Amino acid sequence: MERMTERLSSLENLYFPRALQSHATNPSQRKSLLLDLLSRDAAVFLERYGAQLNSEELREFDTLNYDYEINWHLKNLRTKISPTSEELRSRSVTVKNRRLAYLDKLVLDGKYFSEDSMREREPYLHHEFVGKFQDPSARGMARPGERWSETLMRRCEEAILVSKIREEQQRLGVDEMEWVGNERNQQQQEERRRRRRRRKMKNRM
Known part of the structure; x- marks a missing residue:
């Protein structure tokens, strides 16, 4: 028991009731308090410090296992050590x-099968099967009843999800033109092409 309490007294942040904390500032004081509790109530000692003991130290309590409470603590602690x-x-x-x-x-x-939840769990898969067919600009718009701070927070979360999707696209070697976030660029380029074609047609006329 001496060796066991000696070891316990050297442990950092060892629990002591608040009333005793001022008397447990150094290993010598802690050891004295541990020995005192051990002699007065071994069951409480096991309840309080049993999780800190090893198999060999628990065997020192076998002579007291006729006590129902002590026996219960020993069985419970040994089950945790060697289930x-x-x-x-x-x-x-x-x-x-x-x-x-x-x-x-x-x-x-x-919540689990809501679109937002599924997108958070698997952003790339959601994008492949659902997201790329949706209007990306709608995700940044304020929702009915939503506070401005909530909209900003959702936009930050959206940026993180887009980043994850793009990282996965890069890893899989997806063509850059198909990367998430490039849809707007593609639309702008397509619009420019249409304008050029219109100008050419006007010039010919």
Whole structure:
């Protein structure tokens, strides 16, 4: 126990109740407080500092495992240190269930499959299948009921998404004329060509 409390007392940011913090400013004081708690209530000691202990240090409490509370803490701490294959599977199932529940909540809220959400998750895929057939200028326009600060924030987010799409287009070797953001340039060039053709036709007449 001496060696264990010695090691714990050297740890930075070791928890102590607020009433004791002024008496735990150095390792010697912290060790004294740890030994005092250990002698008075080993169950509280395990509850408070058990996560900091290794397997060898936990074995020092085996002589006290007749106590229900101490035995419970020991089993719980050992499970975290060396979980069985069944416990690992159980944890995996729990995590998957939480993720599924969160996904279900997003679906019910109508957010997960909204166009904005899908575009944020996969900006390039959205552009390829949907975005390039839409008017890009509409994304920068203010929406009904939207504050000016919200419009500015959305435009900043839009610039980030466009940058991600363009990076992916460059990586895949997409022709520069087809890069997102070049649509306006193409329209302007096409408009110039039309004007030139009109002028030529007038000159011929």
